[in-house]
Amino acid sequence: MSLRYSKKLKSAFLRRRFPNDTRLTGPVLKTALVKAMKGKQPTDYKDVAIIVTLYLCLKLFFATSGNSIGWVFIKCVELLESMKQYDWPEAITSTLIDSIMALHKTQEKVTGCGIALLVRRISIQIYN
Numbered sequence: 001m002s003l004r005y006s007k008k009l010k011s012a013f014l015r016r017r018f019p020n021d022t023r024l025t026g027p028v029l030k031t032a033l034v035k036a037m038k039g040k041q042p043t044d045y046k047d048v049a050i051i052v053t054l055y056l057c058l059k060l061f062f063a064t065s066g067n068s069i070g071w072v073f074i075k076c077v078e079l080l081e082s083m084k085q086y087d088w089p090e091a092i093t094s095t096l097i098d099s100i101m102a103l104h105k106t107q108e109k110v111t112g113c114g115i116a117l118l119v120r121r122i123s124i125q126i127y128n
Contacts, residue, residue: 006070006071006072006075007071008022008071009071009074009075011074011078013047013050013074013078014074016043016047017032017035017036017047017051018032023068024054024058024068024069024070024071024073025067025068026055026058026059026067026068027067029051029054029055029058029069030055032047032051033048033051033052033055036048036051046080049080050077050078050080053077053083054069054073054074054077057069057073057077060113060115061088061092061113062092062095062112062113063111063112063113064111065109065111089116092112092113092116093113093116095112095113096110096111096112096113096114096116097112099111099112100112
């Protein structure tokens with residue numbers, strides 16, 4: 001699972017929900033979620049799931065000091081059926097550990113999902 005920088009992709013989901021947006025921010029995702037929840041089209045239900053997943057990635061799993069998430073996440077979540085092919089726990093943990101390694105001298109700047117440390121620690125204790 002590569003989470004490296006990506007330009008805005010061309011996809012039906014992005015054309016439907018974020019045609020003029022240059023960044024996926026918390027407020028932009030919330031607005032899109034409200035619109036999708038009010039919709040009656042078959043794609044609206046799927047879009048709700050995608051937007052909620054993006055919001056979880058932004059606020060919990062890949063949290064940063066900013067309030068936006070990269071376009072790269074679209075290709076990971078747009079096809080709900082193929083989301084299971086990604087190793088999400090590894091990506092979440094790896095992102096956090098990379099941040100810790102890079103910012104170990106300034107811990108207050110470390111970003112990522114702190115809950116991943118607890119899960120990792122508990123699973124290590126259980127299996128050892």
